[in-house]
Amino acid sequence: MFVFEWLAERPVFCFRQGTAVSLPFCVYSMRQLTLFPPAISVENGRICGPLAGDAPIIVSNGVGVDSVAMLVELRRLNIVPDAIITALVGRAGYGNEHRRFYSYLPVLEAWLAAAGFPPISYVWYEMQRPPRYFSYWSLAGNCLANRTLPSISFRRNHSCSLKFKGAEIDRWVTAQYGQRPCYRLVGYDLSEGYRAARFSIKTKRDGPRSHDVYVYPLQLLGLDRVGCEAVIVAAGLPSPGLSACVFCAAMHPEEIDVLHPEEMWLIVILEAHAQINLKKIRGLWGHGERMTEYILRRRLLPPDLVAEVWAKWSAPERPSELRDNPEAVADLVLFAEVRRLAALCG
Numbered sequence: 001m002f003v004f005e006w007l008a009e010r011p012v013f014c015f016r017q018g019t020a021v022s023l024p025f026c027v028y029s030m031r032q033l034t035l036f037p038p039a040i041s042v043e044n045g046r047i048c049g050p051l052a053g054d055a056p057i058i059v060s061n062g063v064g065v066d067s068v069a070m071l072v073e074l075r076r077l078n079i080v081p082d083a084i085i086t087a088l089v090g091r092a093g094y095g096n097e098h099r100r101f102y103s104y105l106p107v108l109e110a111w112l113a114a115a116g117f118p119p120i121s122y123v124w125y126e127m128q129r130p131p132r133y134f135s136y137w138s139l140a141g142n143c144l145a146n147r148t149l150p151s152i153s154f155r156r157n158h159s160c161s162l163k164f165k166g167a168e169i170d171r172w173v174t175a176q177y178g179q180r181p182c183y184r185l186v187g188y189d190l191s192e193g194y195r196a197a198r199f200s201i202k203t204k205r206d207g208p209r210s211h212d213v214y215v216y217p218l219q220l221l222g223l224d225r226v227g228c229e230a231v232i233v234a235a236g237l238p239s240p241g242l243s244a245c246v247f248c249a250a251m252h253p254e255e256i257d258v259l260h261p262e263e264m265w266l267i268v269i270l271e272a273h274a275q276i277n278l279k280k281i282r283g284l285w286g287h288g289e290r291m292t293e294y295i296l297r298r299r300l301l302p303p304d305l306v307a308e309v310w311a312k313w314s315a316p317e318r319p320s321e322l323r324d325n326p327e328a329v330a331d332l333v334l335f336a337e338v339r340r341l342a343a344l345c346g
């Protein structure tokens with residue numbers, strides 16, 4: 001039996017079949033632990049807590065360092081999830097995430113198969129109502145269609161993530177399990193207590209997922225980001241890096257330096273096309289320097305072409321690709337343009 005106990009202002013003691021767990025685990029566990037469920041124990045590879053012993057265990061898998069470390073730790077603890085779900089922000093060539101995200105998927109899928117874990121179930125956003133302006137398949141398409149930027153740029157509760165990831169994962173769980181309460185495992189590490197708190201309160205009180213119990217195993221295990229990286233290395237896996245959209249406001253400037261030209265053009269077009277509606281912020285990073293200005297300052301794209309593209313996409317009137325084609329899908333127009341521009345840059 002493996003037991004997690006939270007004891008206020010006391011270290012956590014962990015035992016597996018009567019013996020202390022491995023040294024790295026104990027070292028991580030001695031750190032200050034926050035936001036724990038009152039008591040959770042795991043017996044014969046199952047989570048035991050407030051739900052029935054056979055409650056489905058659902059992993060939200062973002063394919064970043066935290067999610068992968070969580071899967072590795074679950075395997076070490078002999079906890080086999082019932083489902084592992086990844087939300088794609090755009091699909092089939094119109095994805096918004098860093099290229100490393102897509103190249104890591106086959107690596108992770110192979111590891112999951114070898115571990116005896118279920119394969120990843122993929123979900124994605126699909127419009128449920130007719131669009132106000134143009135149809136879209138991804139967050140980037142959403143922003144282009146509405147001439148706006150992701151909510152994180154406005155510091156508005158990351159509703160972009162909830163819409164394109166959280167809500168779709170919830171929808172999948174409900175389709176699969178109805179209103180049956182599930183354990184929902186999310187890979188927030190020790191440094192992300194605030195995210196766990198925000199995530200939990202976003203569940204609708206009277207919705208079909210209102211009786212799910214959110215579990216943050218990395219926090220229970222006392223793992224921070226460095227610890228997660230160590231767990232991944234020890235499992236013989238490469239680090240997946242952070243998983244995020246290529247235009248996310250949370251991105252550090254130096255991360256733009258290594259983007260593919262297509263991804264930089266995506267940034268330029270999104271910022272330019274949203275300008276007409278931006279009253280309180282300047283661009284994807286909010287109030288400060290625009291990502292486009294950073295790209296120009298670092299000479300990552302040809303300045304003349306950036307000026308031309310900026311003029312085209314920031315004009316009050318939509319470019320002809322959209323203006324003359326009300327049935328256009330925003331993603332098709334956007335990605336055709338970024339690929340054309342990237343090809344021009346050689």
Ligand code: SF4
Pocket residue numbers: 089139150151152158160161164243244245247248249250
């Ligand atoms: S990665 Fe950033 S931009 Fe993309 S959905 Fe999440 S918060 Fe929004």
